[in-house]
Amino acid sequence: MYAYVARRILATIPVMAVVALFVFSLLYIAPGDPAAVIAGDQATPEDVERIRQSLGLDRPYLVRFGAWLWDILRGDLGVSIFTNLPVSTMIAQRIEPTLSLMVVTLLFAVSVAVPMGVVAAWKQGTLIDRMVMAFAVLGFSVPVFVVGYLLAYVFALELDWLPVQGYTSFREGFGPWLENLVLPAIALGSVYIALIARITRATMLEVLQQDYIRTARAKGVGQRGILFLHALKNAAVPIVTVIGIGIALLIGGAVVTESVFAIPGLGRLTVDAILRRDYPVIQGVVLLFSFVYVLVNLAIDLIYTLLDPRIRY
Amino acid sequence: MALLEIENLQTHFRTPDGIVRAVDGVSFQVEAGETLAVVGESGCGKSVTAMSVLRLIPEPPGKIAGSIRFNGRELLGLSEREMRDIRGNEISMIFQEPMTSLNPVLTVGWQIGETLRLHQGLDKRAAEARAIEMLQLVGIPEPARRVREYPHQLSGGMRQRVMIAIALACNPKLLIADEPTTALDVTIQAQILDLMRDLKRRVGAAIVLITHDLGVVAEVAERVVVMYAGRKVEEAPVGPLFRNPRHPYTQGLLGSVPKLGSSLTGTATRLSEIPGLVPSLKQRIEGCVFASRCAHATDLCRKVAPALEAKAPGHLAACHYAPRESRGAAAMVAA
Numbered sequence: 201m202y203a204y205v206a207r208r209i210l211a212t213i214p215v216m217a218v219v220a221l222f223v224f225s226l227l228y229i230a231p232g233d234p235a236a237v238i239a240g241d242q243a244t245p246e247d248v249e250r251i252r253q254s255l256g257l258d259r260p261y262l263v264r265f266g267a268w269l270w271d272i273l274r275g276d277l278g279v280s281i282f283t284n285l286p287v288s289t290m291i292a293q294r295i296e297p298t299l300s301l302m303v304v305t306l307l308f309a310v311s312v313a314v315p316m317g318v319v320a321a322w323k324q325g326t327l328i329d330r331m332v333m334a335f336a337v338l339g340f341s342v343p344v345f346v347v348g349y350l351l352a353y354v355f356a357l358e359l360d361w362l363p364v365q366g367y368t369s370f371r372e373g374f375g376p377w378l379e380n381l382v383l384p385a386i387a388l389g390s391v392y393i394a395l396i397a398r399i400t401r402a403t404m405l406e407v408l409q410q411d412y413i414r415t416a417r418a419k420g421v422g423q424r425g426i427l428f429l430h431a432l433k434n435a436a437v438p439i440v441t442v443i444g445i446g447i448a449l450l451i452g453g454a455v456v457t458e459s460v461f462a463i464p465g466l467g468r469l470t471v472d473a474i475l476r477r478d479y480p481v482i483q484g485v486v487l488l489f490s491f492v493y494v495l496v497n498l499a500i501d502l503i504y505t506l507l508d509p510r511i512r513y
Numbered sequence: 514m515a516l517l518e519i520e521n522l523q524t525h526f527r528t529p530d531g532i533v534r535a536v537d538g539v540s541f542q543v544e545a546g547e548t549l550a551v552v553g554e555s556g557c558g559k560s561v562t563a564m565s566v567l568r569l570i571p572e573p574p575g576k577i578a579g580s581i582r583f584n585g586r587e588l589l590g591l592s593e594r595e596m597r598d599i600r601g602n603e604i605s606m607i608f609q610e611p612m613t614s615l616n617p618v619l620t621v622g623w624q625i626g627e628t629l630r631l632h633q634g635l636d637k638r639a640a641e642a643r644a645i646e647m648l649q650l651v652g653i654p655e656p657a658r659r660v661r662e663y664p665h666q667l668s669g670g671m672r673q674r675v676m677i678a679i680a681l682a683c684n685p686k687l688l689i690a691d692e693p694t695t696a697l698d699v700t701i702q703a704q705i706l707d708l709m710r711d712l713k714r715r716v717g718a719a720i721v722l723i724t725h726d727l728g729v730v731a732e733v734a735e736r737v738v739v740m741y742a743g744r745k746v747e748e749a750p751v752g753p754l755f756r757n758p759r760h761p762y763t764q765g766l767l768g769s770v771p772k773l774g775s776s777l778t779g780t781a782t783r784l785s786e787i788p789g790l791v792p793s794l795k796q797r798i799e800g801c802v803f804a805s806r807c808a809h810a811t812d813l814c815r816k817v818a819p820a821l822e823a824k825a826p827g828h829l830a831a832c833h834y835a836p837r838e839s840r841g842a843a844a845m846v847a848a
C-alpha cells in the first residue's frame with residue numbers, strides 16, 4: 201500500500217513536468233513576437249526591447265525553460281508585467297475567495313447531487329425521477345453565467361435575501377462569508393450537480409439489481425440502509441471518479457462565476473491577466489490550477505482503495 | 514396450527530406483453546422443525562413462491578394475493594416495517610448464487626453482525642464476537658481472521674457457509690433455502706447439505722428446501738411439494754413420493770433418478786428430461802396444466818382441470834387418472 205502511494209506520487213512528476221512545459225510554452229504558442237505581444241499595440245520599440253531582455257529571449261529555449269522551472273521549484277513564479285508584484289504574492293492575495301467558492305460548491309453539490317441520484321434510482325420511472333433527470337439536462341445546457349445572473353436577479357435584487365455580489369473573508373465571520381457564497385455556489389454547482397446526479401442514478405440503478413441487495417432485504421435491512429449503505433458503497437467508485445473529473449469543470453466555471461458575482465479571486469485575476477497579456481500571471485495561475493487538478497486525481501486514486509477492497513495495486 | 518400456512522397463493526407480474534401468472538393458486542403447510550422440499554423444473558415458480566413468503570417481490574410489477582400465515586399471523590396484512598422485523602429474524606433465506614449474494618465491499622463479519630444489530634440490538638463488539646461464533650459453527654477455519662475478510666477472499670463453498678451463518682444468526686424458526694447447492698461443485702454440495710442438516714438438528718428450524726435436484730430431496734426432506742407451471746401438482750411424504758409417484762409429471766421427473774437413500778455423490782440426480790415445453794404462464798390454462806406434455810392426456814384432461822385430491826393418506830395429486838390407494842382412506846384425508 202505505502203509502496204503504491206509512493207509510486208503514484210512519483211508518477212505525478214512527469215505529468216507535472218509536461219504541464220510545466222506546456223505552460224511555459226504558452227507565451228510562444230501565441231502568434232508573433234512574444235515581446236511585442238506582451239508590450240501591446242502602443243509600445244515603442246524600446247519597450248519591446250526591454251521586455252525582450254527581461255524575458256531573456258536572447259537565450260536558447262530549453263535554457264530559458266530550465267531557468268524558469270528552477271525558479272518555480274524555489275517558489276518564484278516571476279513578476280507581473282503589469283503590477284510589477286511577484287506573481288506568488290498576487291496569487292496569495294486572491295486564493296482565499298476562489299478556494300472558498302470551490303470548497304463550498306463542492307460540498308454543496310455533492311451533498312445535493314448524491315441523494316438526488318440515489319432517490320431518482322430508487323423511484324425509477326416516477327415523477328421524482330423524471331424531475332431529477334430534467335434538472336440534470338437543464339443543468340448541463342444552461343450556461344453558468346445565465347444561472348448566475350438569474351439567481352442574482354431573483355434572490356438578490358428582487359427578494360433581497362442575499363448580497364448581489366462581492367466577497368467577505370471568513371475572518372470577518374462565518375455568516376457573512378457564507379452569505380456571499382450561496383448564490384455563486386449554486387450557479388457554479390448546477391452543472392456539477394447535474395453531472396454527479398446522473399452518474400449516481402445510473403450506477404445505483406445497476407447496483408440495485410445485484411443479488412447482494414436482495415440478500416440485504418432478506419435480512420430485514422430498511423430502505424435507507426439498502427440505499428445509502430449497501431448500494432451507495434458499491435456505487436461509490438464511479439461517483440467519486442466523476443466528482444474528481446468535475447473539479448476541472450469547477451475551475452473553468454469559477455472564472456465565469458467570479459466575474460458574474462464580482463468575487464476578487466483567481467478567476468478574476470486570470471481574466472484580468474489575459475486582457476492585459478500579463479503572461480507571468482497567466483502562467484502562474486494555470487500552473488496552480490493544473491497542480492490542484494493532478495493532486496485531486498491522485499487523492500481520488502488513493503480513495504478507491506478505501507472504497508472497494510477488491511481494488512489492490 | 515402449522516408454522517407456515519400458505520393458502521391459494523397467487524403471485525402475478527404485470528409485464529408489457531401480459532400478466533405472468535408465476536404462482537397460481539398454491540397451498541401448502543410447513544410444520545415447526547420440518548424439512549419440506551419444493552421441486553420442479555426451472556421457471557415453474559419455486560423462487561417466486563419463496564420470495565412471496567418474505568414479501569421480497571417488487572410490487573409493482575408483482576402482486577401477491579391469497580394468504581400466508583406464519584405462526585398464525587397473516588404476513589400479507591403486515592406493514593413493511595413489521596415485515597422487516599420478520600425477515601432475517603424469524604424467517605431467513607439463502608439464495609442460489611453464493612458468489613454474488615454477499616456484499617463485496619463489506620466484511621463478512623459486518624454482514625453477519627448486521628442482522629444481530631438489527632434484530633437483537635447487539636452493539637458492534639458483541640455482534641462481531643457472535644459473528645466469529647457463527648463462522649465457527651458453519652465450519653469456517655480461523656474464524657477470528659476470516660471475520661475481517663471480504664467476500665472475494667473466500668471460495669464459493671465458504672461464501673455459502675457465510676450465507677448460512679447470516680441466515681441462522683438470529684435463530685430463525687423457518688429457513689428458506691432456494692437451491693443452496695446448485696451453483697457449487699458436487700463435493701462442496703454434499704458438505705453444505707451435511708452442514709444444513711447438522712445445524713437444523715441444533716437450531717431446530719423448519720426448512721423449506723427449494724431444489725431441482727431429487728438426490729438432495731431424497732437425502733434431506735421429509736415431505737415434498739412438486740410444482741409445475743405455477744401450481745402444486747403433487748404433495749407427499751418423501752418415501753411414498755419416490756416409491757409411488759402419482760402424477761405423470763412427477764413420474765417423469767423421477768424417470769432416471771436413483772432409489773431413495775442412495776448416495777448423493779457422483780450419481781446424476783438431476784431431473785430427467787421431459788419432452789415438450791412448459792406452457793406460457795401468460796395465458797390462463799384450461800384443463801390440466803400438464804396436458805400439453807402428458808403421454809396420458811385425454812380430451813377430458815384438456816377440458817377440465819383435475820382437482821388436487823388425496824389419492825392416499827397424506828398424498829395429494831392433481832390428475833384425473835392418478836391411481837387411488839383406497840377410496841375410504843383417501844376420502845378420510847381429504848375431509
Ligand SMILES: Nc1ncnc2c1ncn2[C@@H]1O[C@H](COP(=O)(O)OP(=O)(O)O)[C@@H](O)[C@H]1O
Pocket residue numbers: 526528533534535553554555556557558559560561562574575794
Ligand atoms: N419480476 C418478474 N417479472 C416478470 N416475470 C417474472 C418475474 N420474476 C419471475 N418471473 C417469472 O415467474 C416464473 C417463475 O420464476 P421462478 O420462480 O424464478 O422459477 P423457478 O422455479 O426456477 O425458481 C418465470 O416464468 C419467470 O419468468
Ligand code: SF4
Pocket residue numbers: 760761762801802803804805807808809810811814815819831832833834835
Ligand atoms: S390430468 Fe391428464 S393430462 Fe393431466 S397429468 Fe393427469 S393424465 Fe396427464
Ligand SMILES: [Mg+2]
Pocket residue numbers: 556559560561691692
Ligand atoms: Mg429459482
